[in-house]
Amino acid sequence: MSEAFVIVHEGADPGRDRVVRTKAGGGRTTFVGVPDEGAAAEVAGKMAGGLQLIELYGGPGPEAAEPVIRAVDASVPVGVTGYRR
Template sequence: MALEHWAFIYVADGCDPDRDISIVDTGKSRTVLVGVGAHEQAPAVARRLVADGAQLLELCGGFGAADTAAVLAAIDSAVPVGTVSYGPEAISGLHALFG
């Protein structure tokens, strides 16, 4: 089976997952980007994305291990879930943005 539909969930202040949705559809691949304002919204969003046909989910670097576990539990591990991570070389840049 080829990957035809995947989604990325990101967290940013002020995002509403019912409003902040972007879709990139090339005709061969569909990518859905959904913004959440709080980590706790991600499990429900993940369920909705899987129900809509997403074959793979990715979470932005703002999600930790517990958040990822909550998403996996919410979808009963129906599809793979990946997370963005940053190496040690990014620490000073991340600190400048969020410190």
């Protein structure tokens, strides 16, 4: 199974703020920082084909997951945790 943890953090650069770990049994885990929900959707849309799960962290709430869900065309489950700023 391959999964991505997308973390919304002001000033993050998804090209630079990324860690990928390959699992011994197959699959990979990717952690990627993005500056906002729009970037989260863009990154998720590009990665969706190789994932079985996306988790979105740091957004203002469940509504922040909507653009991500649309970007992956509901082809990958999207979990979300959020906090109110």
